[in-house]
Amino acid sequence: VVSEIIEKRFKSEGVNVLTNHTATEFVVKDGKKYLLVEAQGKTIEVEFDEILIAVGRSPNISGFGVEELGIELRANKTIAANEYLQTNYPNIFVCGDVTGPFQLTHTAAHQAWYCAVNGLFGKFKKFRVDYSVIPWATYSDPEVASVGLNETRAMAEGIEYEITTYGIDDLDRAIADSEDHGVVRVLTKPGTDKILGATIVGQHASDLIVEFIAGMKHGFGLNKILGTIHIYPTMAEANKYLAGNWKKKQTSENVFKWLARFHSWER
Ligand SMILES: Cc1cc2nc3c(=O)[nH]c(=O)nc-3n(C[C@H](O)[C@H](O)[C@H](O)COP(=O)(O)OP(=O)(O)OC[C@H]3O[C@@H](n4cnc5c(N)ncnc54)[C@H](O)[C@@H]3O)c2cc1C
Numbered sequence: 473v474v475s476e477i478i479e480k481r482f483k484s485e486g487v488n489v490l491t492n493h494t495a496t497e498f499v500v501k502d503g504k505k506y507l508l509v510e511a512q513g514k515t516i517e518v519e520f521d522e523i524l525i526a527v528g529r530s531p532n533i534s535g536f537g538v539e540e541l542g543i544e545l546r547a548n549k550t551i552a553a554n555e556y557l558q559t560n561y562p563n564i565f566v567c568g569d570v571t572g573p574f575q576l577t578h579t580a581a582h583q584a585w586y587c588a589v590n591g592l593f594g595k596f597k598k599f600r601v602d603y604s605v606i607p608w609a610t611y612s613d614p615e616v617a618s619v620g621l622n623e624t625r626a627m628a629e630g631i632e633y634e635i636t637t638y639g640i641d642d643l644d645r646a647i648a649d650s651e652d653h654g655v656v657r658v659l660t661k662p663g664t665d666k667i668l669g670a671t672i673v674g675q676h677a678s679d680l681i682v683e684f685i686a687g688m689k690h691g692f693g694l695n696k697i698l699g700t701i702h703i704y705p706t707m708a709e710a711n712k713y714l715a716g717n718w719k720k721k722q723t724s725e726n727v728f729k730w731l732a733r734f735h736s737w738e739r
Contacts, residue, residue: 556600
């Protein structure tokens with residue numbers, strides 16, 4: 473977004489910078505903060521509130537014997553591990569950011585279970601680490617939480633899907649809390665209630681999504697979520713209403729026509 477603003481500002485000054493510009497310093501004038509950006513000999517001032525620096529992270533692999541033992545690394549300097557999370561020394565296990573591929577606390581904890589159990593009981597039975605259902609959240613306002621496939625990935629991978637949405641602006645609890653914005657979007661396998669992925673944007677999205685994570689992990693679908701009593705009025709009801717929207721789509725108009733005829737005959 474910042475790049476777009478900078479591009480536009482430079483264009484208005486007759487400089488076509490594309491991405492080739494440099495932020496040189498920032499200054500404070502009359503209590504306002506400005507970033508000085510330079511391109512092709514021209515400098516512009518871009519006003520800002522705060523600067524967020526996201527430089528990424530790299531694994532810390534020095535100081536605990538990795539080099540001395542010759543523990544194998546991948547090209548990106550993470551510690552290489554097999555599907556049981558063993559390094560090239562089968563009695564040395566690795567979990568968390570230092571091996572990846574995810575950089576999340578809950579995936580580090582998930583991997584730790586495999587390291588502990590495989591380390592203690594691997595002689596008898598080893599467990600392959602399961603990365604099939606990995607959720608994540610971004611704690612922005614509103615929150616964004618996601619698990620499994622989203623539309624972009626499904627299209628890129630050529631996976632068939634049916635999409636169902638529910639607008640959180642309709643939800644009583646969200647209205648009562650003045651948080652009536654956001655959406656629940658769920659991808660299902662066409663013709664079934666099997667959940668392929670879910671994305672929620674809204675207040676407490678990272679809590680709400682757990683029902684879909686559990687469904688994906690343990691093989692229950694939208695019918696089961698629809699058949700579960702959700703406490704009124706809660707944000708979690710959004711999941712049930714999403715399932716209701718999905719169910720409505722599955723029922724053909726002919727069924728409703730037939731039912732209407734049946735009930736008028738009964739009356
Ligand atoms: C700013 C920020 C925000 C984040 N927010 C989230 C979030 O909202 N949700 C989420 O899931 N994840 C988040 N993460 C990622 C999360 O923190 C990591 O994925 C998680 O901490 C990984 O756990 P770990 O045990 O692998 O590594 P770490 O938590 O990094 O633990 C490694 C430990 O090893 C110690 N250590 C290093 N070298 C040595 C040595 N030579 N000898 C002894 N000890 C050593 C370190 O001091 C550290 O205590 C965030 C990360 C950052 C940086």
